[in-house]
Amino acid sequence: MNRTLEHILPRVQKPARYTGGEYNAVVKDRSQVDLRVALCFPDTYEIGMSNLGIRILYGVMNEMPGVWCERVFAPWGDMEEQMRQEGIPLYGLESGDSIADFDVIGFSLGYEMAYTNVLNMLDLAGLPLRSEDRSSLSPLVIAGGTCAFNPEPLAPFVDIFSLGEGEDVTVELLELCRKAKDECWSKEELLIAAAQIPGLYVPSLYEVEYHPDGTIRSITPTHGAPAVVTKRIVQDLDKAYFPTKTIAPSTEIVHDRVMLEVFRGCIRGCRFCQAGYAYRPVRPKSPEVLIRQGIESCQNSGYQEMTLSSLSTSDYRRLLDLCDGLQEWCDPNGVSLSLPSLRADNFSWGLMERLQHGRKSGLTFAPEAGTQRLRDVINKNVTEEDILNFCRTAFSGGWSTVKLYFMLGLPTETDEDVLGIADLADKVYRVWREVTPNRSRGVKITVSTAFFVPKPHTAFQWEGQISRQEYERRVKLLRDHMRGRSTAYHWHEADTSVLEAVLARGDRRLADLLECVWRKGAKLDTWNEYFSYERWAQAMEECGIDPDFYACRVRSRDEILPWSVTSTGVSPAFLWRERERAYQGVITPDCRVQCTGCGADKLYPGGRCDAEC
Amino acid sequence: MTNHRLAFSKSDTAKFISHLDLMRTFQRAFLRAGIAIKHTEGFNPHAFVSLPLPLPVGFSSSCEVLDFQLVGPDALEDVPARMNAVLPAGIQVHRCYEALRPVKELAYVNYIVTLEYEAGAPFGADTAIRELLSRESLVMDKRSKKAKGGFTQVDLIPLIARASIEERRDTVALDLILQAQNPGLNPELILAAIRRELPDAAPDFATFHRRSLLDRSLQLWE
Incomplete structure (x- = not known):
């Protein structure tokens, strides 16, 4: 171990x-390795090590002969201070070597508020922030993850973005890097070649022009780069690396x-949900493979705890088989199984009985909106009856903690919808009084509201976010109408949601803002200890950036959106149709009832999308 | 039922694994090794392991012990190799044996504290430290969760059974035998005393190593 580090x-x-x-x-x-990779997660160790994608990519890369992939996380402030003071550059955890000497530095981008950590980590590594200032072939800075579906705010800092699932494309990119290194290519040669690999977006090969009103006039690819880069998917998850x-x-x-x-993608079509659109099409794993992998893991x-992960676990067709198969091994071995992401409309007694084996933690469910009208607008496709039945099942099974998640500020929301949340919480309470086997034990109903952030590649990508003042008014309205001691109400502070709305749909010009706010000390912005809205507000003012232009403005159908250079496989025409149906309050059936022609099935050549049947 | 004991060392990167994390690490390592051990009763049973003498974070040690209870048919002599195959870097199990001696007989700990000086050890530091540790009494503030104000006073001298100090070129090595428990003396307090009383002998950095566990008559306790 490095002596300075030890000190x-x-x-x-x-x-x-x-x-x-x-x-x-x-x-x-080291002598058996010709390609060194730093897999960076722009948040702390505890968060990054909890990320399944990081673990998958770490395994995929380290299975490649000659490639050594190491992990790098954002140091907490005290560690950063010591590192800067003692001159220790950001290092790979496995070797302790400085990542500035690595061939590839990859970032996983899961949420916008981590962007300042990306800059801070590049700086801690001793590298220039901007792609154009890093002229040599290595280190190459790449990034992937959900936020890569609008790569533009980070475009000037990152050499290559990887869109979609990384299992296959990462290998192809590393092979290309190895070739470039062996044949002494220039960085530009490598970038031009990389742009020809499906799923890789090289931002420096695109020229963006703007109208006087600030909207985009054109995005022009150069050097033969494709006009639209479509994400990559893994075809057969049973055969994919796990x-x-x-x-x-x-x-x-x-x-x-x-x-x-258990599966990727989602059959539902919640109109606000980026993951629901961006991870299409649905691809399940078989229970047999899952049971084997669960036991081996x-x-x-x-570990003595296992959790099933997906966007909507109760939509897994063979969930009961899977639970039974896992429990056959878990029970005698003292391993408890938990299932997050359940839906109210298909939560059954059978499932609940299986869950009762483990510890009874609270049940969590997201109705998202307080009235049927608004739930239809967002296509949540869950009725009040479903929600109350879900609670009835849970309460009579002995559960006494329920968390309900909602959003405020959804398109078309009225005060009636806001008050509907309080109403629903009250009805849930009444159901508890009706069915609980043990009234003296009490019940805890937690209602949480988040501030809706319109996201790229969703049916609401053209919407404006409501103003902070309006959001705060709705929070107060709801707070004043929340009844009963058994119900607790939590709400998100507006600050980060406003910034997320700016960054999520931002263009390349926001790179200056990111650099400016980072220079003012922004880092670890997902942590209250470090986040300062004041700092962001100052930076926006200095950079002449109007947050309302990005957050609150309603886009027209023909506006060129900054992320239109990327494709999730779901067509913009489909998204627009979904937006129109939202305003009509018309629901769209889930993909198992009827294919709605979103376009994601075309990512799946030879097979048909699993969702239809 | 017999209790079993592991003797292990903790060094290099593993020095920074905290006491609680180390318990968890061993609990999981037993499962990875497929060695069946006694679990706690109750609603949320977990593998029962006990580290009788917590090692402060950052200390290395060649004499850690962990008490547990084998419940399966596994042979004691196989345990070290099977555990070493599944433990993190820096933790090495040397021996697994029946825990015959009770923990309460563990009376003293031998520590090697190495004071490091970038510009060379100051002249006379060894003598000064020797004199400091031979005083009649040396009272220091010690963090305490129970005491009001978060600090309590402790006299170090009665808790030091033996101290030998040796000066080398860039370091001063303190070979200390300190009371182990009720109360135990953390050698960091001795360093704090040096910094307070002998600012000229204050080192740039210090390492702490636990070398052996001793009983009341200063014989090895195992």
């Missing part, structure tokens, strides 16, 4: 985050358990 670690909180050495961490012989022998952290992380991904990690 500073006793001075920082939770030093085990910075040492590596965990069981199953991959350590390779990390059953994965790192067991030596210190507690946020999701400290085995995560078993537990045996290899020593």
